[in-house]
Amino acid sequence: MNQSSSVVVFVSGGKWCKGIYQGGGFGFAIGLVYNRAFYLCTHKALTKRSQGNVVIVFDQVQKSYQVGGRAIPALHPTSMTIDTGEVFGIVGHSGAGKSTLVRLINLLEPPTGGRILIDDENITGYNASELRAFRRKVGMIFQHFNLLSSKTVADNIAFPMKLAGIYSRTEIRDRVDELLKRVSLVDQANKYPSQLSGGQKQRVGIARALACRPTILLCDEATSALDPQTTQSVLKLLADINRELGLTIVLITHEMDVVRRVCDRVAVMDAGEVVEMGAVSDVFLHPKHPTTRDFVFESESIDHEEMQQDLQHAKGRILRLTFRGESTYTPLLGSVARESGVDFSILSGRIDHIKDTPYGQLTLSLVGGNLDTAMQAFEAADVHVEVLR
Numbered sequence: 001m002n003q004s005s006s007v008v009v010f011v012s013g014g015k016w017c018k019g020i021y022q023g024g025g026f027g028f029a030i031g032l033v034y035n036r037a038f039y040l041c042t043h044k045a046l047t048k049r050s051q052g053n054v055v056i057v058f059d060q061v062q063k064s065y066q067v068g069g070r071a072i073p074a075l076h077p078t079s080m081t082i083d084t085g086e087v088f089g090i091v092g093h094s095g096a097g098k099s100t101l102v103r104l105i106n107l108l109e110p111p112t113g114g115r116i117l118i119d120d121e122n123i124t125g126y127n128a129s130e131l132r133a134f135r136r137k138v139g140m141i142f143q144h145f146n147l148l149s150s151k152t153v154a155d156n157i158a159f160p161m162k163l164a165g166i167y168s169r170t171e172i173r174d175r176v177d178e179l180l181k182r183v184s185l186v187d188q189a190n191k192y193p194s195q196l197s198g199g200q201k202q203r204v205g206i207a208r209a210l211a212c213r214p215t216i217l218l219c220d221e222a223t224s225a226l227d228p229q230t231t232q233s234v235l236k237l238l239a240d241i242n243r244e245l246g247l248t249i250v251l252i253t254h255e256m257d258v259v260r261r262v263c264d265r266v267a268v269m270d271a272g273e274v275v276e277m278g279a280v281s282d283v284f285l286h287p288k289h290p291t292t293r294d295f296v297f298e299s300e301s302i303d304h305e306e307m308q309q310d311l312q313h314a315k316g317r318i319l320r321l322t323f324r325g326e327s328t329y330t331p332l333l334g335s336v337a338r339e340s341g342v343d344f345s346i347l348s349g350r351i352d353h354i355k356d357t358p359y360g361q362l363t364l365s366l367v368g369g370n371l372d373t374a375m376q377a378f379e380a381a382d383v384h385v386e387v388l389r
């Protein structure tokens with residue numbers, strides 16, 4: 001193999017970093033990096049999928065707000081389904097309509113058109129008492145926690161049960177104790193919200209949302225007010241709750257990184273419309289809509305213009321390879337180079353996870369040899385190949 005030098009972008013903790021890489025031993029180097037990173041991963045997400053039962057159906061649902069006597073659309077007619085037990089992300093910029101969509105699910109906002117079915121029932125036709133019973137099935141957590149400042153942690157958690165008026169004192173006490181343990185706040189039970197950190201406040205919010213044993217949990221920018229480390233721990237708690245209780249979680253956020261960490265599927269919103277929807281791995285690794293691409297680039301800290309300039313300097317054909325799950329374990333580049341006689345330069349690379357599934361992306365320039373043989377070898381190894389130039 002010829003020696004070649006090129007810009008290399010490697011990843012540390014999910015971030016890109018650059019350097020100059022001499023092409024000779026790249027197969028080994030990449031194999032080593034990948035194997036080291038993926039050795040630590042579990043395969044849980046490869047086997048876990050939603051149970052396939054639809055819990056939420058939006059059938060041509062639309063919402064307009066009356067402003068100054070005029071109907072201003074916030075959600076254009078939207079049809080979608082959310083499955084039982086999945087974590088469903090809704091991502092979009094400010095004003096895209098995310099909060100509106102999520103507030104329709106528990107009828108905090110009534111739709112101005114279409115039908116919303118929850119567990120096969122059209123909730124838009126509910127009377128007041130049916131609505132009260134329904135709302136116990138849907139918990140909600142908020143960006144700014146919305147705790148009652150005059151009540152202790154334990155009393156905040158007990159509050160929805162007391163309000164429901166259908167639980168005994170013993171039931172409430174036992175449930176509060178159980179939830180304090182679940183959110184690791186047993187020793188904070190008698191404190192007031194002002195005495196807690198942001199992460200602790202959100203844990204109280206989560207416990208309170210779970211008090212009446214809901215089957216759906218709505219999260220409205222639940223981590224947006226938290227620092228990165230606290231965000232991680234709150235997302236982990238939500239993932240544990242989803243896995244252990246089988247709760248369906250609908251999570252709205254303006255950060256694709258949050259979606260990548262916990263969601264199974266995602267809807268991308270732009271100006272009141274769902275512009276892209278699908279499994280997080282598909283949407284994240286192969287974004288189609290420009291808004292989705294912006295979110296993905298932003299979350300990967302990629303300067304798109306800089307990247308394009310780097311690509312212009314590269315010789316030959318340019319491919320982007322995407323490895324997912326099992327295919328990431330194969331130290332493939334060396335063997336493909338030997339088989340095809342193609343020389344590679346690595347222009348960029350990234351390794352990370354989508355939920356628990358490892359993935360890697362490499363952008364390569366290829367010179368000489370037999371390109372078709374190389375492409376066939378990648379595809380045979382279950383590596384997705386995109387020709388960029």
Ligand SMILES: Nc1ncnc2c1ncn2[C@@H]1O[C@H](COP(=O)(O)OP(=O)(O)OP(=O)(O)O)[C@@H](O)[C@H]1O
Pocket residue numbers: 065066067073074092093094095096097098099100101254
């Ligand atoms: N109660 C309301 N009355 C009038 N217009 C509203 C109301 N609530 C939201 N809107 C408008 O509807 C559109 C969608 O708002 P929404 O809050 O759903 O967006 P979002 O994506 O959640 O934004 P953000 O991330 O900033 O919360 C915006 O143009 C907003 O100004």
